[in-house]
Amino acid sequence: MKRKLGIFAAAITVGALALSGCGASNSNSDSAGGGGTEASASGAASKYANCSLTDGVADATSASAGSGDKNITIGAFSGWDESTATAYLMKNILTKNGYTANVKTLDAAAAFTATTKGDVDVITDVWLPTTHKTYIEQYGDQMEPLGCWYDNAKLTIAVNSSSPAKSIEDLKSMGGDYNNTLVGIEPGAGETGVVKDDMIPAYGLQNMTFTTSSTAAMLASIKKAEAEKTNVAVTLWKPHWAYSAFDIRDLDDPKGAMGGKEGIWNFATKGFGESNPKAAQLFKNLIVPDQELSDLEDLMTQKYQGNNPDAAVNEWLTTHPDFANQLQTGALK
Incomplete structure (x- = not known):
C-alpha cells in the first residue's frame, strides 16, 4: 500500500493525529525483534499476555441496552491513529444502535484517569501486556476489559536504513553516529515508559539523550534526517504508516x-458492562484485521487529512457494507 509523503505535512500542521498505518498482520504469527512479552508482563497486566480475538464474542442483536446512560464517551489516545480509527468507528456503530456517542482525544495518562472516573466510558487502544502495564497495574481494578481486537502490535526502535546499527545493543557503541540521541514521542505515552524503564537500562544506553515531545516531532526528525542524509534513531510502533513513507527499518531487540x-484491548470504566450490556457486547465483538485498518486509516489521513474522521468512517463503511452487521452479530474474523 503506497503512502504519500505529502500527508506528513498535514500531520505536523494539524498536530492532533500522528498518522499510523498498518505494517503488521492481524494474526498470531510471531513478531520479529525477539519475544520477551511474557517476561515483561507483571502484576495485573500479566493476565492479558494472551490476546484471543474471539473471547467474549456473541450476538448483540437482542442484547439489552441496559439502564445506563445512553450518552457514551470514547477516549482516543493523542498521537495513536489506530486509537482514533477505532474510536470513531465505534462511535458510528453505537450511534446506529441508539446511543449518543462522542470521541474525546486525550494523552494516554489522562485517558486512563478519565476512564477510571467515568468521564470517559471506553478506551480502545490499550496495549498489553507491556506498553500500558503501568496503567493497568495502577488503574486495572477500576476498569473492566471489553475484548482484544488486534493481536500483533509491536513497539520498535527504528533507524534510517542506511545507518550502521543493526541491533538496539549497537547503539551503546554507535551512539555517536546518531548524535547520541534517541527521539521519543509524548512523555505520557506507554512506549515512553517502556523505553525509559526497560529498554535503556537493559542495553546500558544511559549516555544517550532520550528526548520526548510529540509523535509529530518524532516524525519530523525522520523527515529531516532523510532530507539531510543524516542518521536518526526513534521510538516507533507497528502498525504505522512511516514504514511505507520513509526508508527506515527496525533494530533487532x-x-x-x-x-x-502485544494485543490491543478495549477497556471501560468499572460497571459499564452491567449498566450498558449491549454497548459492551458491541465493543467485545470488535475485530479489525490489518487490511481493513489500513483502509480506514488511509481515508482518515490521506483523503481527509485528519480533519473529518466521521466522514472517513462513513465512507469506509460504504466500501465494507457487511462490517456493521457482522460486528453486531459477532461474525467478524
Missing part, C-alpha cells in the same frame, strides 16, 4: 526489552 508482540 535480542533482549526483548521493547516487549515483543
Whole structure:
C-alpha cells in the first residue's frame, strides 16, 4: 500500500493525529525483534499476555441496552491513529444502535484517569501486556476489559536504513553516529515508559539523550534526517504508516526489552458492562484485521487529512457494507 509523503505535512500542521498505518498482520504469527512479552508482563497486566480475538464474542442483536446512560464517551489516545480509527468507528456503530456517542482525544495518562472516573466510558487502544502495564497495574481494578481486537502490535526502535546499527545493543557503541540521541514521542505515552524503564537500562544506553515531545516531532526528525542524509534513531510502533513513507527499518531487540508482540484491548470504566450490556457486547465483538485498518486509516489521513474522521468512517463503511452487521452479530474474523 503506497503512502504519500505529502500527508506528513498535514500531520505536523494539524498536530492532533500522528498518522499510523498498518505494517503488521492481524494474526498470531510471531513478531520479529525477539519475544520477551511474557517476561515483561507483571502484576495485573500479566493476565492479558494472551490476546484471543474471539473471547467474549456473541450476538448483540437482542442484547439489552441496559439502564445506563445512553450518552457514551470514547477516549482516543493523542498521537495513536489506530486509537482514533477505532474510536470513531465505534462511535458510528453505537450511534446506529441508539446511543449518543462522542470521541474525546486525550494523552494516554489522562485517558486512563478519565476512564477510571467515568468521564470517559471506553478506551480502545490499550496495549498489553507491556506498553500500558503501568496503567493497568495502577488503574486495572477500576476498569473492566471489553475484548482484544488486534493481536500483533509491536513497539520498535527504528533507524534510517542506511545507518550502521543493526541491533538496539549497537547503539551503546554507535551512539555517536546518531548524535547520541534517541527521539521519543509524548512523555505520557506507554512506549515512553517502556523505553525509559526497560529498554535503556537493559542495553546500558544511559549516555544517550532520550528526548520526548510529540509523535509529530518524532516524525519530523525522520523527515529531516532523510532530507539531510543524516542518521536518526526513534521510538516507533507497528502498525504505522512511516514504514511505507520513509526508508527506515527496525533494530533487532535480542533482549526483548521493547516487549515483543502485544494485543490491543478495549477497556471501560468499572460497571459499564452491567449498566450498558449491549454497548459492551458491541465493543467485545470488535475485530479489525490489518487490511481493513489500513483502509480506514488511509481515508482518515490521506483523503481527509485528519480533519473529518466521521466522514472517513462513513465512507469506509460504504466500501465494507457487511462490517456493521457482522460486528453486531459477532461474525467478524
